[in-house]
Amino acid sequence: MCDTMKTRRSHFGSGRVVLLAALVAPALAACSPDRVVDSGPILSDYRARHPVALTQAPITLDLLPAGGKLDSRGREQVRAFADEYRATGGGPINLQAPAGPGAGHASAAIDAIRRELASAGVAGVRVSTYQPSDPTLASPIRLSYIGTKAVVRSRCGEWPRDLASASSVEGWQNQTYWNHGCAYQQMLASQVADPRDFATPRAEAPSDVAMRTRAIGKVREGSDPGTGWQIKNTSIGSVGAN
Numbered sequence: 001m002c003d004t005m006k007t008r009r010s011h012f013g014s015g016r017v018v019l020l021a022a023l024v025a026p027a028l029a030a031c032s033p034d035r036v037v038d039s040g041p042i043l044s045d046y047r048a049r050h051p052v053a054l055t056q057a058p059i060t061l062d063l064l065p066a067g068g069k070l071d072s073r074g075r076e077q078v079r080a081f082a083d084e085y086r087a088t089g090g091g092p093i094n095l096q097a098p099a100g101p102g103a104g105h106a107s108a109a110i111d112a113i114r115r116e117l118a119s120a121g122v123a124g125v126r127v128s129t130y131q132p133s134d135p136t137l138a139s140p141i142r143l144s145y146i147g148t149k150a151v152v153r154s155r156c157g158e159w160p161r162d163l164a165s166a167s168s169v170e171g172w173q174n175q176t177y178w179n180h181g182c183a184y185q186q187m188l189a190s191q192v193a194d195p196r197d198f199a200t201p202r203a204e205a206p207s208d209v210a211m212r213t214r215a216i217g218k219v220r221e222g223s224d225p226g227t228g229w230q231i232k233n234t235s236i237g238s239v240g241a242n
Contacts, residue, residue, distance in 0.1 A: 046181025050154045052189045052198050057149040059089060062140035065109035074109070075116055081143055082120035087194060089147035092124040093117065098139030099129040106141050113141065150195035156182035 043049045061081045063074055070078070085093065095113065097106040114125055132139040160178055192198065215225035 044176060046176065046185065049178060049180075050152050050156075050182045050185040052150050052152055052185055054195055054199060055149055055151055056146055057151065058144045059084065059147045059149060061143040063109070063113070063143065064138055064140050065106065068106070068108040070109045070112035070116065074113075078113055078116040078143075079120050082117055082122045085122055085145055085147065086120075088149075088196070089145045091146055092126050093122060093143060093145045095125050095127045096130045096142040096144070097127070098132050098141070100132060100135055100139075106139070109141060113143070148195050150189040150192055150198055152182070152185045152189050154182060156186060 061077060063070075063077060065071070065074060095110065097110055110127060114127075117123075117125060130142070156179060158179060163177055164172060189195075194202075218225040
């Protein structure tokens with residue numbers, strides 16, 4: 001009878017442990033919502049692990065007018081911003097000027113910015129103000145619009161697995177780790193001139209008629225149509241040569 005009671009107590013105690021673990025597990029999982037969960041084999045291609053996606057997102061430009069005026073550098077930035085807007089954007093452009101002590105210097109450049117945008121063929125500018133988070137820092141004039149943007153949704157710097165385990169052979173398969181290629185994809189997405197190039201290639205540009213005529217003439221003459229590059233050794237190029 002005593003053995004039976006001990007067995008029942010042990011079953012009851014183990015049942016409480018299982019129940020407690022089941023209740024605590026969701027709470028512990030909620031403590032780290034941004035952590036990457038190990039969900040199986042890691043894809044070998046970094047482009048599949050960290051794909052570049054196209055989305056509609058704000059495209060912004062922060063301008064710091066020199067002495068409250070739009071100088072040559074600021075005008076170049078506004079023109080480049082207008083070119084990008086015509087290529088990938090749509091809708092109005094939002095112009096936000098800082099409010100507070102620096103508002104006077106910024107307001108003097110607003111009209112110059114609007115004139116520069118109008119000369120670039122961009123109309124429909126909405127002007128508003130924003131409150132700087134730190135009035136002691138320089139507050140820029142912010143231009144923004146909604147356009148096509150290339151982004152990588154996965155976060156870099158996450159390590160769901162160890163690179164190699166000391167107690168097992170896990171990670172010894174000489175395969176790429178999860179974070180490999182993430183920074184490269186992020187930089188590629190941020191530096192691409194036209195995000196639409198990720199979706200479809202551009203149309204073929206017109207051919208160089210002069211170069212094509214020269215190549216056809218060389219073929220008719222039985223000559224090599226390629227360019228004959230000549231390499232000349234200099235004092236640096238001849239180092240180590242026999």
